[in-house]
Structures are given as structure tokens and as C-alpha cells.
Amino acid sequence: MGxxxxxxxxxxxxxxxxxxxxxxxxxxxxxxxxxxxAGTAQVPAACRSTRDPGLAARLSRDIHAALSSRQGxxxxxxxxxxxxxTCALASERQYDxxxxxxxxxxxxxxxxxxxLGRSLTDWELANIRPMITRSDNASARRLWADLGHAYLGxxxxxxxxxxTLLGPDGYWGLTRTTAADQMRxxxxxxxxxxxxxxxxxxxxxxxxxxxxxxxGVRAGMPKGLKAQVKNxxxxxxxxxxxxxxxxxxxxxxxxxxxxxxxHDNPTMAYGVRTIERIAQAVHRGLNPGRGVIQxxxxxxxxxxxxxxxxxxxxxxxxxxxxxxxxx
Numbered sequence: 001m002g003x004x005x006x007x008x009x010x011x012x013x014x015x016x017x018x019x020x021x022x023x024x025x026x027x028x029x030x031x032x033x034x035x036x037x038a039g040t041a042q043v044p045a046a047c048r049s050t051r052d053p054g055l056a057a058r059l060s061r062d063i064h065a066a067l068s069s070r071q072g073x074x075x076x077x078x079x080x081x082x083x084x085x086t087c088a089l090a091s092e093r094q095y096d097x098x099x100x101x102x103x104x105x106x107x108x109x110x111x112x113x114x115x116l117g118r119s120l121t122d123w124e125l126a127n128i129r130p131m132i133t134r135s136d137n138a139s140a141r142r143l144w145a146d147l148g149h150a151y152l153g154x155x156x157x158x159x160x161x162x163x164t165l166l167g168p169d170g171y172w173g174l175t176r177t178t179a180a181d182q183m184r185x186x187x188x189x190x191x192x193x194x195x196x197x198x199x200x201x202x203x204x205x206x207x208x209x210x211x212x213x214x215x216g217v218r219a220g221m222p223k224g225l226k227a228q229v230k231n232x233x234x235x236x237x238x239x240x241x242x243x244x245x246x247x248x249x250x251x252x253x254x255x256x257x258x259x260x261x262x263h264d265n266p267t268m269a270y271g272v273r274t275i276e277r278i279a280q281a282v283h284r285g286l287n288p289g290r291g292v293i294q295x296x297x298x299x300x301x302x303x304x305x306x307x308x309x310x311x312x313x314x315x316x317x318x319x320x321x322x323x324x325x326x327x
Contacts, residue, residue, distance in 0.1 A: 046060065046087065046088055046089065047059045047060040047063070047078070047085060047086070047087040048085070048086055048087075049080075049083050049084050049085035049086070050084055051083050051084045051085075052083045052084075052085065055083060055085060055285060055286075056085055056087075058285060059078075059085070059087060059281070059282065059285040059286075060087070062281035062282075062284070062285055063076060063087065063089065063278055063281055063282070065281070066274075066277040066278045066280070066281045067274070067277075067278065070274045070277070071264065071265070071266065071270070072240075072262050072263065072264040072265045072266075072270070072271065072274060073090075073093070073239075073262060073263055073264045074089070074090070074260065074261070074262045074274060074278075075089060075090040075091055075093045075095070075178065075179040075259075075260070075261045075262070076088070076089040076090075076091070076179060076258075076259065076260050076278060077089075077091045077179040077180055077182065077183040077257075077258075077259040078256070078257070078258050078259075078282055079183055079186075079187070079256060079257045080255075080256035080257075080286055081190075081254075081255045081256060082253070082254055082255070082256065082286075083286070085286070087282075088179070088180065089179075090179070091178060091179040091180040091183075092162075092163055092178050092179075092180055093178060093179070093261075094163055094165075094176040094177065094178055095176065095177060095178070095242055095244065095261045095262075095263055096173065096174055096175075096176060096234060096236065096239075096242050096263070096310060097164075097167075097173065097174075097175040097176065097177045097232060097244070097309075098173050098232030098233060098234035098242050098244060098307055098309045098310065099135050099137075099140075099173065099230070099231065099232040099233070099234070099307045099309045100177070100182065100230050100231065100232040100244045100245075100246055100261075101140075101167070101172050101173060101175040101177070101232075101309070102131050102132060102135065102140050102230060103132075103182075103185055103186075103202075103206075103230050103246065104152065104155070104156070104164075104175070104185060105131065105140055105143050105144055105147065105152070105172065106128055106131065106132055106202055106205065107155065107159075107185065107188055107189070107196060107202060108143075108147045108151060108152050108155045109124055109127075109128050109143055109147065110128075110196060110198045110199075110201065110202055111155055111158075111195075111196055112147065112151065113198070114196070114197055114198060124143070126139075127139040127140075127142050127143050128143065128205070129205060131143060132202075132205040132206060132208075132209065132230065133205060133208045133209055133210060134209075134210050134213070135209075135213055135230075135231075135307055137307075137308050137309060140172060140309075141170060141172065144170070144172040145170065149166055152166055153166060156181075158195065159181075159184050159185060159188055160184055161177075161181040161184055161185070162178075162180070162181065163176070163177065163178035163180065163181050164176065164177040164178065164181045165177075167310075167318075168315070168317075168318055171310060171311075171315065171318070172309070173232075173234065173307075173308075173309025173310035174310045174315060174318060177261075178261070179259045179260070179261050182246050182259040182261070183257060183259050185246075186246060186247075186248050186257045186259070187257070189202050189203050189206075189228070189248060190203070190248045190250065190255050190257065203228045203248065203250070206228035206229055206230055206247075206248070207226055207227065207228045209229055209230065209231075212301065212303070213231055214227070214229060214231075215231065215245070215272050215275075215276065215297035215302065216229060216231050216244075216245025216247070216260070216272065216275045216276065216279065216297075217229060217245040217246065217247040217258040217259075217260060217275060217276075217279040217282075218247060218279065218294045219275075219276035219279045219280050219283075219294055219295070219296050219297065220276070220279050220280030220281075220282070220283035220284060220292055220294060220296075221249060221279075221283050221292070221293060221294040222283060222287040222290035222291060222292055222293065223290060223291045223292075223293050224251050224252070224290070225249045225250065225251040225254065226249070226250050226251065227247055227248075227249055227294070228247060228248045228249075228250070229245065229246065229247040229248075230245075230246055230247075231243075231244060231245045231246075232244040232245075232307060232309065233268050233271070233272075233306065233307045234306055234307055234309055234310055235268070235306055235312065236310065236311075236312055236313075236314075237312055237313050237314055238314065238319065239263040239264050240263060240264050240265050240266060241263065241264075241265035241266070241267060241268050241270070241271050242261075242262070242263045242265075242271075243262050243263075243265050243268055243270075243271025243272055243274075243275060244260065244261045244262065244275075245258075245259075245260050245275045245279075246258070246259045246260075247259075249283075256286060258278075258279055258282055260274075260275040260278050260279065262274060262275065267304060268302055268303070268304050268305075269299045269302040269304065272297055272302055273296070273299070276296045276297065280296070
């Protein structure tokens with residue numbers, strides 16, 4: 001082999017490695033104005049659909065546009081049974097779960113009763129309903145302790161989660177989770193072949209969340225669908241406000257799910273608005289020509305008060321594990 005040929009091949013190999021590195025770096029970059037200012041291009045959500053690739057391309061562009069001027073770090077997951085469409089943007093990134101972990105606690109409570117061959121006890125009913133419908137923390141704490149880490153860990157394994165780590169001791173709100181895993185947990189509630197036979201009760205509770213906690217992925221929802229949602233909102237010393245929203249949307253012959261997780265938000269209202277911009281794009285793309293019944297949440301009704309699911313200050317021995325924590 002000649003020296004010139006060797007140099008050409010070496011240059012080509014170097015170019016391939018650099019290109020691959022650039023792609024990986026872009027995919028892992030946070031969706032934020034700060035990243036853009038640093039020269040990191042934002043990457044559109046990777047939507048795919050074998051049945052409607054045109055829809056996937058349009059929705060990818062619309063989600064990208066919804067995020068183009070927003071600060072913060074955002075992960076998105078979408079799944080539509082009707083079109084076979086799925087979207088994933090940084091869906092394996094971990095976040096403090098805040099109050100969306102209550103969906104895991106609810107599913108654990110329902111599944112344990114099924115395994116024991118019984119209905120929910122009066123005590124379980126008295127805790128599971130307020131935990132979901134008004135995000136009651138005392139109820140979540142009691143059910144979390146009653147189920148225990150070992151049982152909830154087995155449940156997560158059954159669901160197939162890969163990036164969810166249960167919070168230490170009684171710190172259920174510090175459970176770390178991903179958009180991909182939240183989508184798997186929603187599938188447990190919406191899939192007719194789910195191992196959870198009492199899933200309809202779980203969806204019913206999520207459809208009855210009180211009005212001031214029904215912001216987020218409902219924004220832009222069209223007529224003829226029912227929303228089943230759970231949100232989380234938590235400021236901490238690192239990563240600012242965590243603002244999350246997960247939801248399943250069901251109707252005659254129609255089911256789809258939306259998950260948006262975020263942190264590094266300067267305020268709760270800012271995070272809510274980011275989530276609702278994404279949700280509006282998704283609902284519009286999946287329901288062309290259908291009337292909208294859910295408008296964006298007015299900022300005046302957003303409380304800016306923590307959901308109380310975890311402490312503000314870092315937890316020794318736990319928060320230090322975050323590889324990307326920011327002041």
C-alpha cells in the first residue's frame with residue numbers, strides 16, 4: 001500500500017469517527033437556548049411511523065419548532081396506537097420524578113391486590129384515590145412504605161423499565177425516571193393485553209385529577225377524547241424546576257400517550273408552557289381538523305408552589321450521583 005493511499009484512508013476513517021461523534025453529541029445535548037448559544041444544534045424529535053411516514057416527519061418538525069426558543073432540558077415520548085407513530089427525544093435521560101412516581105405506586109397497589117386475589121382494602125382505597133386525584137403526599141408516603149422497595153422493584157422489572165431507580169428510603173419523589181419508562185408505565189394502563197387487570201380503575205383515577213393539576217399534556221386535546229393525566233412540579237437546588245406531565249388519551253377506536261419531562265426551568269409556569277407547546281403540536285398533528293377543547297393553562301392559575309415530593313436541598317449520598325447536575 002502506497003503512502004498516499006494510506007493517508008487517504010486514514011483521513012477518511014478520521015472523518016467518519018468525527019461525524020459519528022458529532023451525531024452522538026447532538027443527540028445527547030439538552031434542548032435549551034443555552035445549548036444553542038454554545039453552538040450545539042438542537043435535534044428534532046425522532047418520530048417514526050411505518051403507516052404514515054409523512055405524519056412522522058411533520059410531527060418531528062412541529063415538536064422541534066415548539067422547543068426551538070425554549071430554555072431548559074426536555075425529554076419527549078409519544079406513542080399512537082392508531083397510526084403506529086412513536087416519537088422519542090432524549091427519552092433515556094433521567095429526571096427526579098417528583099409526583100409522577102405516584103403512577104408507579106398506584107400500579108403497585110393495584111397489582112399487589114390482584115396477586116393476592118382480592119379487591120383493594122378500605123385502607124388502600126382511602127389512600128390511592130387522594131394520592132392520584134389531588135396528589136396527596138401523605139397517602140403516597142403510606143402506600144410507598146406499605147409496598148416496599150422490593151415489591152416496587154419487581155413491578156418495574158415486570159413493566160420492563162430500564163432507567164427508573166427508586167428513591168432511597170422514604171424519598172419517593174427522588175425516584176429517577178425517564179420518558180421512555182413513563183411511556184412503558186402508561187402502556188400498562190392502556191394496553192388491552194396488559195398484565196394489570198384492574199387498569200381501568202387506574203385510568204379512572206387519572207381522569208379525575210382535580211382541575212388545578214390538569215395542566216400539561218392535555219393542552220390542545222381535541223373533542224371526543226378523554227384525558228388521563230398525572231403531573232409533577234418540584235424546584236430543587238440543582239436543575240431548577242422539574243416540571244413533568246404524562247397522559248393517556250382515549251376515545252372510540254383511539255388511544256395515544258404523551259410524556260414530557262423537563263428540568264432546568266426558571267419557573268414552574270415556564271415549564272408548564274414548554275410542555276403545553278409540545279402537547280399542542282402533538283394533538284394537532286394526530287387529530288387534523290378536529291376541534292380543540294383544552295386551551296393552554298393561564299399563567300395566573302399556576303401556583304409556583306412545589307408539589308412537596310422531595311427536599312429542595314441535595315440529599316447526601318444520593319444527589320451526588322447525578323453526573324450532569326448544574327448550580
